Amino acid sequence: MTGGTGPALQAGRAVRAEWTKLRTLPSTAWLLLALAAVTVAVGAAVTGAVDTSHCVTPAGCREDTPKLALSGVRLGQVAAVVLGVVAVGGEYATGTISVTLAAVPRRWAVLAAKAAVVAGAVAVAGTAGVLGSLAAGRGILSGNGFTAANGYPPLSPLDGPTARAAAGTVLYLVLVALLALGAGTALRDQAGAVTAVLGALWLVPLVAGMVGDDAWRDRLDKYAPMSAGLAVQATRELDRLPIGPWAGLGVLAAYAAAALLAGAAVLAARDA
Amino acid sequence: MEATIEVRGLRKRFGSTVAVDDLSFTVGPGRVTGFVGPNGAGKSTTMRMIMGLDRPDAGAALVGGRPYRSLRTPLCRLGAMLDASAVHPARRARDHLRWLAHANGLPARRVDEVIEQAGLGSAARRRAGGFSLGMRQRLGIAAALLGDPPVLMFDEPVNGLDPEGIAWIRGLLRSLAAEGRAVLVSSHLMSELEGGADHLLVIGRGRLIADTRVEDLLAAASDGRVELRTERRREAMTVLARAGATVTTSGSDALIVTGPTAERVIELLTGEGVAFSGISAHRASLEEAYMELTKDALEFQAVAGGEAR
Ligand SMILES: Nc1ncnc2c1ncn2[C@@H]1O[C@H](COP(=O)(O)OP(=O)(O)OP(=O)(O)O)[C@@H](O)[C@H]1O
Ligand SMILES: [Mg+2]
Secondary structure (H helix, E strand, C coil): CCCCCCHHHHHHHHHHHHHHHHHCCHHHHHHHHHHHHHHHHHHHHHHHCCCHHHCCCHHHHCCCHHHHHCCCHHHHHHHHHHHHHHHHHHHHHHCHHHHHHHHCCCHHHHHHHHHHHHHHHHHHHHHHHHHHHHHHHHHHHHHCCCCHHHCCCCCCCCCHHHHHHHHHHHHHHHHHHHHHHHHHHHHCCHHHHHHHHHHHHHHHHHHHHHCCCHHHHHHHHHHCHHHHHHHHHCCCCHHHCCCCHHHHHHHHHHHHHHHHHHHHHHHHHCCC | CCCCEEEEEEEEEECCEEEEEEEEEEECCCEEEEEECCCCCCHHHHHHHHCCCCCCCEEEEEECCECHHHCCCHHHCEEEECCCCCCCCCCEHHHHHHHHHHHCCCCHHHHHHHHHHCCCHHHHHCEHHHCCHHHHHHHHHHHHHCCCCCEEEEECCCCCCCHHHHHHHHHHHHHHHHCCCEEEEEECCHHHHCCCCCEEEEEECCEEEEEEEHHHHHHHHHCCEEEEECCCHHHHHHHHHHCCCEEEEECCCEEEEECCCHHHHHHHHHHCCCCCEEEEECCCCHHHHHHHHHHHHHHHHHHHHHHHC
C-alpha cells in the first residue's frame, strides 16, 4: 500500500475523530465556558475580599498578588475534571466505546488521541480564564491598596514570575484534566471517577489543615496533587514553599501520568 | 481483500458461564448468512470477538484473512452494527457519522451518501437522543456502510422493528449480498430470517449445531410431505389414516400428510368422494426446519439440565 497508512497518519486520524467527537457535544462548550468563567469570577471575588487595611503598613501584607488573582482555579478546575472524565466515561455510559474501538482498534491510540484533544481544549479555556483573572485582579487590587507605590506592581502576564504563575496555572488545569481522563478510563464510571479525582484534589488539603504535626503537614503539601501543583502560582518567598513551583507541578504531572497509564492498562486488558 | 469471516476454535467464558464453546465457521461472500440461536446462545459475544472488542480465551477470528485489531482502516474492511443504541444522545446523527469517517480517513462525501442510503434524510441533523428505534437502526446501518466494506455484520438488526422496517432491512441485506459482500446477520427468531438468509449458522449454548444452506435445510425438513385443503377435514383424515398415512392439521382447513405420495393421496380421496383443493408438496417453513434441527440439541439440553439439578 502507498504512503497513506503510516503511524503518524493513523494517530492524526484518531485525533481528528476525537476532536470532532468532543466539539459536537454541547456539554463541551458549556464546560469550557464554565472553566474560564468560574476561574475569573471566583478569582475576582477572592481578590476583592482582601485589602491592605488589616496590615500595619500596606507593604507589610506581603501579599502574593498574582497568586491571589489566580486563586479561582481551585474551583474552576472542577470543570476540567468533569471534561476529562466525560470524554471517556460518556462513551461507557452510552455504549459508544464499542463503536470507537471498532473504528480505532489500537486502544492506546484512542486514549492518546483523547488526551491530546482534552489537553488542547482545556489549555485554550484555561488560558482565557488565567488572562481574565489577571486582568480582573489588576483592576481590583489597585483599588484595594495594592498599588505600585505600596510595592505591588500592577499584574502583568509579561512580568517574569507572574508569567510563570500564569503559564503554570494553565498547565495545572491541563494536568488535572488528564488525571481525570486517566481515572475515567480506569474506572469507567463517571460519577465514581469525578468523586475520586475531586476527593484526591480536595480531601488531602483538608486533612493537611487538620494535621497538627508540622512535618506531616509539610509532606502532605509536598506530595498532594493540588497543593503541590498550585505551588507554581507562588511568586513571593519561594524559599519558604514546601516544594518549588516547577517541582510541584512535576508531582501533579506524575499523578496524571500514573492515572493515564492505569487507564491505558485497563483499556488494553479488559473487554470493551 | 477477501470478503470472508473465518472463526476458528473460538472460546469465551464469563465467570462460570461458557458463552462461546469451540466455535468454528466461515462466512462467505455473496450471500446472507443467518446466525441463529436462542437468547444467551453466544451470538453477540462471537460478533464482539470477531471485532476484537472481547478477547477470546482460545481460538481466533479473521476478517478477510486478518485479525480485526491489525486492520488500519477497519471500517473499510468490516462494517458492523452490534448495538443500535450505541450513539451519544446529545450528538447529531450526522456528527456521529462524521467522527467515524474522520477516524478512518474517509471523505465527507461518504457521510452524505450513507445518510441517503439509509434513508435518514433530514433527521441526520437531529440529535440521536430523540430518535425512534427504527431511526437508530438506520443510523447504525449507515455507520456500518460508511467504509463501503466487503464484509458486514449486524446483531439483531430487525429486533423491535415494524414490518415495514423489517422488509427494508431484509431488502438491504439482500442487495448487499448481491453485490458480492459477505453478510452475517444474527437473530434469536428463525422466523425473522425466513426469506432473508441463504445460509444458516445455528448455535446453542455457544456450540455450533448446524452450518447449512437454507435450501438444503428446507428440502430435508419438507421431505415427502403433502399439503392439501379441504372443507371435509374429518372425513379426509379418516380415509388417509386408514391407508396408513400420518396426518396433521395446519391452519383452519389444511392437512399435512406424511407417507403416501401426492398421487396416492389424490387417488384415495377421489375414491372415497372427498372433495379437496390446492394439493401440493408441503414446503416446510424455516421455523419448522429449525425446530426439527434443534430438537435433538434441545432434548440433550433438557436431559443435561435435569441431571445437573
Ligand atoms: N459481559 C458479560 N459478562 C458476563 N456474562 C456475559 C457477558 N456477556 C455475555 N454474557 C453471557 O454469555 C452468554 C452469551 O451471551 P450473548 O449475549 O453472546 O448471547 P446472544 O446469543 O447474543 O443472546 P441474545 O439473543 O439474548 O442477544 C449469556 O449467558 C450471557 O449472559
Ligand atoms: Mg445478543
